[in-house]
Structure formats: C-alpha cells, structure tokens
Amino acid sequence: MKIVAFKVGKPRQFNYKPLFYDKKKEEMQERLKKYSEPEQIEANRLRSKIKETWRLKDTRNHQLSKRTLYIYLAGAILLIYFIFFR
Numbered sequence: 634m635k636i637v638a639f640k641v642g643k644p645r646q647f648n649y650k651p652l653f654y655d656k657k658k659e660e661m662q663e664r665l666k667k668y669s670e671p672e673q674i675e676a677n678r679l680r681s682k683i684k685e686t687w688r689l690k691d692t693r694n695h696q697l698s699k700r701t702l703y704i705y706l707a708g709a710i711l712l713i714y715f716i717f718f719r
Contacts, residue, residue: 663677663681667681
C-alpha cells in the first residue's frame, strides 16, 4: 500500500486555440456594422476619422524619426572624419 503525505492533483490540460488576425476581414466587419446601425453612424464616422488621423500622424512621426536618424548618422560620420583624418 502506498502512503502519500500530500494529495496530488491531476495535471492541467493544455488547451491552445490559435488566433488569426485578418485586417481586411475586421475592416469589412466594421464597415458592415457601421451601415447596419443608423443611429450610430455619426459616432462611427468620428471614430474612423480619428483612427485615420492617428494612423497618418504615426506614419509621419515614423518618417521624421528616420530623417533625424540619418541626420545624426551623417553628423557622426563627419565628426569622426574631422577628428581622425584632419
């Protein structure tokens, strides 16, 4: 007979359900939802407008950050050139 000091429970089962993100499908569902509910058309239009402006600002900021990176790199290369080769 086996003597056990602690009660050992069953191991937990692994329950993995993969999730897939489809941007086109999600945008289509948002458009369908927007046109199916007439009382919330104005609110949805405002939300979509805000999302669009935020997306545009984000891409502009990303482009500016690339530009500043290139400026700093050029400055560093010029500084190294003047320190070591002149």
